[in-house]
Amino acid sequence: MTEADFLKAYDPAAFPRPSVTVDLVLMTVRGGALCSLLQQRQDHPHKGSWALPGGFVGPDEGLDAAARRVLAQKAGLPEEEAPGGWLEQLYTFGAPDRDPRMRIITVAYFALLPEDVLARAVKTGSGLQLAPLRLAEGEAIDAHLAALGPDGTPLPLAFDHEIILKTAVLRLRGKLDHSPAPFALLPKRFTLRALQDVHEAILGTPLNKPAFRRRLLDKNWLEPTGERESGTSYRPAELYRVRQQEKRSVAVQGGMTL
Known part of the structure; x- marks a missing residue:
């Protein structure tokens, strides 16, 4: 059997096919605090909770292209103002129960942006907030992270986005001594x-x-x-x-x- 014959006879439904999303951790420093851009969910699941800007990856779309699209559509940052060639993949999160709808694997991206860029995104976007992050120095990944609202109280975070944010903070702290x-x-x-x-x-x-x-x-x-x-x-x-x-x-x- 040739490879062409094999592919012609192959049944894509023979194995489960989970969906894939991208989530963006867009961080800055504001008022002496490390902050991340969050968006309030308007639909179920986790309606009313706060989430990282994200979206499903299209069937004919690459991961980086999906991240740039989400950056423009949900984070309110036109592509010409996006971080261009620097949008670092943070980690892939794939716990079977991370999304109550179905099996969804997300690829998180991580970027640092000046405060004025994200402040402009909050002003022009829908349901966006620049939330200060509270995580003690040197805390482990299983420690509690809080994203704070304007009144200083923790915001409810959707899905496993607390884990994603903690991973990003620890990645950033690890970069301080060896990366510009x-x-x-x-x-x-x-x-x-x-x-x-x-x-x-x-x-x-x-x-x-x-x-x-x-x-x-x-x-x-x-x-x-x-x-x-x-x-x-x-x-x-x-x-x-x-x-x-x-x-x-x-x-x-x-x-x-x-």
């Missing part, structure tokens, strides 16, 4: 104080200022611009930028370092 990805949350030129604020928001704990600056400068990721910040009521701090060789390992689009 967190620079995506900063403008092209930034102070060491702003950089420390981002690290503290991600880790959920204050850091020793001299030790933090010494460690970051020792990594040789940064270079001084020779400029200082303006419009401050105190002594203006020196501005830094990411070294060019570090930029090659991440995508740059629209003034956004990823």
Whole structure:
């Protein structure tokens, strides 16, 4: 039997065929807290709960294409403003009971975006909220994570999205020492104080200022611009930028370092 004969006679219904979705963990730092974009569900199941922007993958659609489509349709970010070539796959979640409708496997994507990008998505999108995430420093994956509403109380999360969010937070914390990805949350030129604020928001704990600056400068990721910040009521701090060789390992689009 040739392969063509085998494929012609093959019965696709011989095995169960679960559906596949993509879910997007879009994170930023706002008000000194690590936040994620959430959308309130308008339909059952979990109607009224909060979920990551997501959707089903079409039968003729690739995973990355589905993620970009969801980014535009549900997160309110047109493709020209999307993170382009940098939309990292986080993990695949496939517990048999993760969705009460049927067997659905989801591929979670993870990205860091500047606050103004997600704030604009909340303003123009439907039922979107930028929720601060509360997870203690160094917590294990089975620890409780809370996504907080405007009044500071935890939002009810749909499906297994608490697990997905915890996985994303721990992935991000793991990147701090070996990846320039967190620079995506900063403008092209930034102070060491702003950089420390981002690290503290991600880790959920204050850091020793001299030790933090010494460690970051020792990594040789940064270079001084020779400029200082303006419009401050105190002594203006020196501005830094990411070294060019570090930029090659991440995508740059629209003034956004990823």
